[in-house]
Amino acid sequence: MDPRPEPEACRPQDWGKFEIISRDGAARIGKFHTFHGAITTPMLLPVVNPNLRTIEPREMWEKYGVEALITNSYVIWKHEKLTNPAKSDGIHKLLDFPGAVVTDSGTFQSYVYGDVEVSPSEIVSFQREIGVDVGTMLDVFGRPDMSREEIESSVDETFRRADDSLTEAGDKILLNGPIQGGLHHDLRARSAELMGQAGTEVSFAIHPIGGIVPLMEQQRYRELFGIILAARSHIPPDRPIHMFGCGHPMLFPLSIALGVDLFDSAAYALFARDDRILTPDGTVRIEGLNEWPISSSALFGKTPKMVLSMSKDERSKILAHHNLEVTQSELARCREAIRNGTIWKLAEIRSHASPRLRDAFEWVIDQLEELEDTEVGSSLLDLMASTNPIRRGGESVSDDLGSRPHILHLLALFSLRWRAPGSWWDGSTGPPEKILLVDNASPPWRESSLGSIVQYLIGTPKTVVLVSTPLGPVPYSFEDVSPLCHLDGPEIIWMDQTEPSIAPEEISYLGLEGLPVDILESPMSLDESSKDIEEVRSWLDRCSVVDKLSVFCGIHPLQLCQVSRSMESRRSNTDRMVNVSFNGEHVLSPRLKDGGISLTAEGARILHSLNPNPPELFGKDSQEEEQDFPGIPRVMISDDAIPFVGKGRNVMHGYVLGADSHLTPGQPCIIVSEEGILVAHGVPICTSREMAYFKKGIAIKVRDGCLKE
Numbered sequence: 150m151d152p153r154p155e156p157e158a159c160r161p162q163d164w165g166k167f168e169i170i171s172r173d174g175a176a177r178i179g180k181f182h183t184f185h186g187a188i189t190t191p192m193l194l195p196v197v198n199p200n201l202r203t204i205e206p207r208e209m210w211e212k213y214g215v216e217a218l219i220t221n222s223y224v225i226w227k228h229e230k231l232t233n234p235a236k237s238d239g240i241h242k243l244l245d246f247p248g249a250v251v252t253d254s255g256t257f258q259s260y261v262y263g264d265v266e267v268s269p270s271e272i273v274s275f276q277r278e279i280g281v282d283v284g285t286m287l288d289v290f291g292r293p294d295m296s297r298e299e300i301e302s303s304v305d306e307t308f309r310r311a312d313d314s315l316t317e318a319g320d321k322i323l324l325n326g327p328i329q330g331g332l333h334h335d336l337r338a339r340s341a342e343l344m345g346q347a348g349t350e351v352s353f354a355i356h357p358i359g360g361i362v363p364l365m366e367q368q369r370y371r372e373l374f375g376i377i378l379a380a381r382s383h384i385p386p387d388r389p390i391h392m393f394g395c396g397h398p399m400l401f402p403l404s405i406a407l408g409v410d411l412f413d414s415a416a417y418a419l420f421a422r423d424d425r426i427l428t429p430d431g432t433v434r435i436e437g438l439n440e441w442p443i444s445s446s447a448l449f450g451k452t453p454k455m456v457l458s459m460s461k462d463e464r465s466k467i468l469a470h471h472n473l474e475v476t477q478s479e480l481a482r483c484r485e486a487i488r489n490g491t492i493w494k495l496a497e498i499r500s501h502a503s504p505r506l507r508d509a510f511e512w513v514i515d516q517l518e519e520l521e522d523t524e525v526g527s528s529l530l531d532l533m534a535s536t537n538p539i540r541r542g543g544e545s546v547s548d549d550l551g552s553r554p555h556i557l558h559l560l561a562l563f564s565l566r567w568r569a570p571g572s573w574w575d576g577s578t579g580p581p582e583k584i585l586l587v588d589n590a591s592p593p594w595r596e597s598s599l600g601s602i603v604q605y606l607i608g609t610p611k612t613v614v615l616v617s618t619p620l621g622p623v624p625y626s627f628e629d630v631s632p633l634c635h636l637d638g639p640e641i642i643w644m645d646q647t648e649p650s651i652a653p654e655e656i657s658y659l660g661l662e663g664l665p666v667d668i669l670e671s672p673m674s675l676d677e678s679s680k681d682i683e684e685v686r687s688w689l690d691r692c693s694v695v696d697k698l699s700v701f702c703g704i705h706p707l708q709l710c711q712v713s714r715s716m717e718s719r720r721s722n723t724d725r726m727v728n729v730s731f732n733g734e735h736v737l738s739p740r741l742k743d744g745g746i747s748l749t750a751e752g753a754r755i756l757h758s759l760n761p762n763p764p765e766l767f768g769k770d771s772q773e774e775e776q777d778f779p780g781i782p783r784v785m786i787s788d789d790a791i792p793f794v795g796k797g798r799n800v801m802h803g804y805v806l807g808a809d810s811h812l813t814p815g816q817p818c819i820i821v822s823e824e825g826i827l828v829a830h831g832v833p834i835c836t837s838r839e840m841a842y843f844k845k846g847i848a849i850k851v852r853d854g855c856l857k858e
């Protein structure tokens with residue numbers, strides 16, 4: 150097989166930029182651009198000790214696809230036999246590694262040994278001299294056992310060194326700006342804010358979270374994740390977040406789900422030297438093993454006994470190879486989970502690996518449910534709001550189902566924006582008089598229960614129809630919305646959801662408490678001869694369109710009722726609504742795969758006419774009033790992008806001038822000019838806060854340009 154080709158240097162204008170390719174809430178597949186190629190994140194930078202290479206960097210590149218590694222510039226600076234070749238030939242040659250090289254600065258050594266002999270500017274200038282891709286400034290390690298005053302001074306001193314370090318780095322190397330702050334959430338947020346703003350000509354490219362190694366050693370995971378969330382609340386969203394010294398695969402899924410992009414660790418080599426192997430569920434000592442608890446190509450064909458009988462060196466090498474392989478494959482799994490929207494599920498599964506990790510996971514979901522006005526609460530609110538509430542594919546039912554961020558988001562949107570109809574299929578108006586709760590029925594509900602629902606409504610028009618789910622009762626309008634219709638579990642999860650009668654708190658989130666409830670437990674037979682059937686079905690379809698547009702796009706239901714007065718829809722062979730027209734014009738289609746809404750250009754025009762002003766520019770103090778129904782989210786782009794976007798090209802970061810704060814990744818938005826003219830409509834990949842920061846990559850996948858001739 151041909152050796153893996155050397156990386157292509159990124160374009161100078163892209164150097165140091167980060168772009169999002171795909172996301173699942175706070176978790177993101179990113180590309181970080183360096184002089185030695187683009188790195189796909191989340192990824193682990195294996196630590197290479199230049200004095201002791203357990204696995205050759207070249208082999209990491211060729212065999213394990215490692216795109217970047219980390220080594221310690223202080224170790225190289227201190228050892229003359231390394232300093233000179235590093236200075237004359239460069240770090241890439243010294244290590245024999247063609248990808249990106251990241252270096253640390255000696256801070257960790259100062260934590261372990263008490264001091265280092267190098268000054269902050271000396272170590273940055275040395276990293277520049279040896280040609281690293283990303284260097285690290287000499288930050289001040291804040292230990293968890295330090296007093297608040299000591300931690301404050303580590304945050305302040307690190308920031309005090311930041312500007313000079315950035316000036317010293319110049320535009321020849323990128324620089325890590327570590328976040329300190331110990332266990333104090335406010336200090337973590339302060340450190341993130343200060344380090345995020347540091348620099349005049351150049352800024353930090355990446356923000357590692359520092360001072361956390363002792364927490365990982367002591368398995369204090371609850372505090373660890375609290376710190377990550379607190380720091381993330383103030384880290385500029387266009388910069389990758391790195392967890393300094395974290396390399397246990399067990400911690401990857403939850404860290405990634407909370408927004409971490411980079412890891413680094415020597416764990417693969419250190420554990421190997423100690424005769425331990427890594428698995429995604431924890432660490433296993435090989436002594437006494439009869440068989441391997443996990444397979445890898447490194448261990449294939451060898452028994453634990455054979456490995457134990459090898460020389461210490463040979464054994465460490467084989468185990469280190471295994472450990473690196475497992476680490477890489479768990480990261481690949483995490484990336485794939487981001488692509489298919491299951492990173493939270495993976496974090497949930499992995500949380501059972503250790504009681505301490507489970508405790509930390511449960512703490513995170515408690516915080517998610519409470520969303521207090523703290524650094525952690527604001528970070529989690531941002532996480533939830535950036536999560537697409539609609540997603541394809543099965544959603545496995547577990548005890549934690551109701552705490553998954555996309556489910557919480559979906560239920561929060563129902564609670565905020567769903568309103569009971571005010572006009573009914575028979576032409577009557579006024580508030581609902583009854584609730585019909587479809588119980589003991591599994592999805593698709595239109596197959597199991599539509600006939601009964603129609604029969605009931607013929608007799609009792611002023612009725613709100615709800616279906617029972619393991620998440621509680623939800624409006625029938627969303628019966629085809631995934632994950633609701635794809636909850637995956639044994640049949641029993643659909644049985645006796647509500648007994649013997651509905652509890653008020655189960656429907657109070659929809660504002661329906663106090664209404665009498667009829668429970669539909671077994672099918673009613675539909676009187677096929679009734680002339681009202683089509684009328685009732687059309688009304689149900691219209692409710693579904695109005696409800697979805699109000700809940701997912703934030704449009705007022707009364708406005709929607711007006712524009713949809715003459716709604717017509719075509720049905721598929723399987724009797725599902727496909728094309729929806731207002732006044733004879735095709736305006737949208739409910740997506741068969743996930744029950745979401747796909748707008749047409751005409752649909753975008755109508756929704757734009759209901760919300761015709763341009764959104765606020767980024768950077769202005771928001772005058773936006775908090776509203777339940779702020780209208781279809783709008784994104785304002787600069788004039789130079791209009792000719793392209795107006796013809797249907799995607800909106801790229803850097804051309805966005807402003808966006809509504811309720812923009813949700815994965816849900817429809819419209820794109821307007823500075824004057825508020827409709828240019829296109831599409832689906833955003835990012836939140837509005839992210840659009841204000843990112844400089845590279847796609848911001849909105851455009852579905853239709855609205856300025857085509």
Ligand code: GUN
Pocket residue numbers: 253254255256257285286288290291327358359360361362393394
């Ligand atoms: N490696 C592990 N923790 C740290 C830290 O806090 N700072 C730096 N520079 N390196 C680290």
